[in-house]
Amino acid sequence: MEAGIVGLPNVGKSTLFNALTAAGIASENYPFCTIEPNVGIVSVPDPRLDIIQSHIKTQKVIPAILRLVDIAGIVRGASEGEGLGNKFLSHIREVDAIIHVVRCFQEPNVVHVDGSVDPIRDIDTIDTELMLADLQTVESARDKAARTARSGDKDAKAKVEILNQCHALLADGKPLRSAEWHDPEMANIVKNYGLLTAKSVLYLANVDEDNLNGEGEIVERVRARAAEEGGEVVPVCAKIESELSELEDEDRREMLESVGLAEPALAVVARATYKLLGLQSYFTAGEKEVRAWTIPIGATAPQAAGVIHSDFERGFIRAEVYSLADLEALKSEKAIREAGKLRVEGKGYVMHDGDICHFLFNV
Numbered sequence: 001m002e003a004g005i006v007g008l009p010n011v012g013k014s015t016l017f018n019a020l021t022a023a024g025i026a027s028e029n030y031p032f033c034t035i036e037p038n039v040g041i042v043s044v045p046d047p048r049l050d051i052i053q054s055h056i057k058t059q060k061v062i063p064a065i066l067r068l069v070d071i072a073g074i075v076r077g078a079s080e081g082e083g084l085g086n087k088f089l090s091h092i093r094e095v096d097a098i099i100h101v102v103r104c105f106q107e108p109n110v111v112h113v114d115g116s117v118d119p120i121r122d123i124d125t126i127d128t129e130l131m132l133a134d135l136q137t138v139e140s141a142r143d144k145a146a147r148t149a150r151s152g153d154k155d156a157k158a159k160v161e162i163l164n165q166c167h168a169l170l171a172d173g174k175p176l177r178s179a180e181w182h183d184p185e186m187a188n189i190v191k192n193y194g195l196l197t198a199k200s201v202l203y204l205a206n207v208d209e210d211n212l213n214g215e216g217e218i219v220e221r222v223r224a225r226a227a228e229e230g231g232e233v234v235p236v237c238a239k240i241e242s243e244l245s246e247l248e249d250e251d252r253r254e255m256l257e258s259v260g261l262a263e264p265a266l267a268v269v270a271r272a273t274y275k276l277l278g279l280q281s282y283f284t285a286g287e288k289e290v291r292a293w294t295i296p297i298g299a300t301a302p303q304a305a306g307v308i309h310s311d312f313e314r315g316f317i318r319a320e321v322y323s324l325a326d327l328e329a330l331k332s333e334k335a336i337r338e339a340g341k342l343r344v345e346g347k348g349y350v351m352h353d354g355d356i357c358h359f360l361f362n363v
Contacts, residue, residue: 006071019242069091134196202272203233236265301348319345321343
């Protein structure tokens with residue numbers, strides 16, 4: 001699954017993308033520096049992997065990963081094609097969630113396209129462009145569904161009803177993520193149209209070096225906006241994160257300590273994005289590797305096994321499952337088994353975040 005990084009030009013998107021992925025893409029101080037979307041792979045820091053390896057010695061540790069797409073800066077009028085807008089909007093349509101970088105730092109040498117720092121105005125600019133693009137999509141889809149519905153097609157009638165609800169929200173200036181689509185079928189229809197404002201959003205407040213915790217009125221306004229949408233805000237200083245990403249481990253630890261951070265803020269970003277996408281991890285552990293596997297929240301044991309290999313899902317027999325707490329208490333898988341703490345789960349078992357598993361299958 002992918003998250004797309006969006007924002008106005010010169011808010012620090014590409015600098016943050018560089019720090020997250022160490023991709024070294026261009027991040028010069030001018031609009032449209034990023035014209036093609038850049039894709040990077042980001043590991044999701046998870047201290048549970050180190051705990052597992054401390055009890056089960058392995059050759060390597062493999063964390064869960066995310067795909068991030070750095071999408072060029074959107075400007076006012078993007079929905080009408082301004083600033084390569086149509087191309088950029090199509091890139092957003094393809095991702096599963098949005099990371100919206102908003103400028104909360106003061107730096108006279110970095111120009112702002114609107115001349116001043118105002119994160120809510122910037123959020124509104126992008127939301128407006130995405131809503132206008134969604135309105136075009138909804139109106140076109142509704143007209144097509146209405147023509148089909150006239151023949152008595154029940155599915156088409158249901159689509160018209162849902163698209164009418166979408167149109168009403170968008171016309172009222174509300175992004176579609178503000179609605180609660182309780183019916184899974186309705187949520188599916190909205191998702192299938194690739195509507196931009198239906199995607200979940202994580203706000204990254206790009207802050208000054210002397211305000212790493214995002215204190216003060218500017219970031220509080222972003223937090224208030226996110227709270228209205230049921231979203232989240234992570235304060236990040238792109239300049240510091242960029243420097244941290246270039247350091248060796250020991251130097252990085254020293255710098256983190258000097259600025260008062262327990263870990264790079266981008267570790268928080270990776271975990272928050274993972275959560276935003278509705279994902280969780282389970283683990284496998286053996287002599288060769290300890291590995292985190294990515295599954296959607298609510299996945300069953302056969303579906304989780306299928307992430308390793310399709311044969312595991314097709315021929316699933318059972319899962320043997322234990323918890324990290326049991327491993328910490330009993331120190332080894334052998335002791336867990338002898339204590340009767342190794343659970344045997346069947347096809348209906350819904351996976352929990354942090355399960356440690358072996359899968360038995362036969363094809």
